[in-house]
Amino acid sequence: MIRLPTPRRSRHCLVLFTALSVCMSSLPLAAEEPAAPAGARATLEAFSRGLEGLAADFEQVVISQDGAIMEEGAGDVWLARPDRFRWSYHGDFPELIVADGAHVWLYDEGLEQVTVHRQSSRAGDSPLLMITDLDGMDEAFQVTELGTVSGLQLLELASLEPEAQFERMVLGFQDGELNRLVLEDAFGLRTELSFSNVRRNPPVPEGHFRFTPPEGVDLVGEVPDFIAGQEADG
Numbered sequence: 001m002i003r004l005p006t007p008r009r010s011r012h013c014l015v016l017f018t019a020l021s022v023c024m025s026s027l028p029l030a031a032e033e034p035a036a037p038a039g040a041r042a043t044l045e046a047f048s049r050g051l052e053g054l055a056a057d058f059e060q061v062v063i064s065q066d067g068a069i070m071e072e073g074a075g076d077v078w079l080a081r082p083d084r085f086r087w088s089y090h091g092d093f094p095e096l097i098v099a100d101g102a103h104v105w106l107y108d109e110g111l112e113q114v115t116v117h118r119q120s121s122r123a124g125d126s127p128l129l130m131i132t133d134l135d136g137m138d139e140a141f142q143v144t145e146l147g148t149v150s151g152l153q154l155l156e157l158a159s160l161e162p163e164a165q166f167e168r169m170v171l172g173f174q175d176g177e178l179n180r181l182v183l184e185d186a187f188g189l190r191t192e193l194s195f196s197n198v199r200r201n202p203p204v205p206e207g208h209f210r211f212t213p214p215e216g217v218d219l220v221g222e223v224p225d226f227i228a229g230q231e232a233d234g
Contacts, residue, residue: 039145040155043173048131053080056178056198065188077195078202082133083119084209098211103224105211114213116221131171131178146170152180 055078062071075089087097096107099119106115137143140161146154152172159167165185172180181193213219213227 039147040153040171040173041143041145043153043176044131044155044171045134047173047176047178048134051081051131051200053201053204054078054131054198055202056195058196059194061192063190063192070189078204078208079131080204080209086208096211098209100209100211103222105213107211107213107217111218112216113218113220116219116223116227118222140164141169 055076057076058074060071060073060075061069064070073089073091073093075087075091077088078084078086083099083101085097085099089095094109096105096109098105098107102119103116104119107113108115131137137157141157141159144156144158146156148154152174155171155173157169157171159169166183167186168184170180170182171178172182174180177198178195180195183191183193185191219227
């Protein structure tokens with residue numbers, strides 16, 4: 001995952017990647033009530049059962065250590081097992097992040113720049129991929145029930161990797177559906193996401209998890225040989 005050099009770049013860290021709406025900023029990351037049996041973990045397992053793909057709209061807020069809102073955004077996200085995802089940020093600063101199973105492509109339309117890095121099997125490429133691989137989640141995180149707060153069943157994931165991009169994550173479920181995701185990093189930044197219009201196993205548009213760099217953009221990072229060759233020929 002990319003670190004957080006500027007507030008604008010912080011959006012890549014979710015989805016680098018994400019959005020809990022402002023209402024989530026008031027949601028504590030510790031439960032008001034003790035965890036109840038058959039809580040968020042059971043809901044996550046039921047939600048993930050038979051899940052091959054997911055699509056949703058999202059809103060995102062990035063909050064500093066002192067509680068100030070640094071950034072807000074919105075867009076849509078698509079996931080497909082085992083390792084495809086597509087995050088699209090709308091608004092004044094449109095960005096697109098596509099993972100095709102081999103590389104992650106970050107296209108900043110305003111900068112006319114595409115950043116490429118090889119896709120790893122770690123959840124850091126997109127934390128939401130955890131919900132399609134619960135065995136991998138248990139290997140990478142200490143999972144703790146936090147109980148129910150404001151109608152949300154909360155599940156905390158504390159990273160077991162010393163250099164993980166996100167030290168702590170909280171998944172929130174409501175009425176059996178994924179509703180919230182909160183991420184905290186080592187720098188004290190907190191990314192909060194809110195999901196709506198969630199669709200399980202939706203039909204996927206052709207080529208949705210492939211990315212072709214637009215003509216004329218700058219390519220940065222671990223550019224695949226076939227793309228680098230085309231650039232050289234051009």
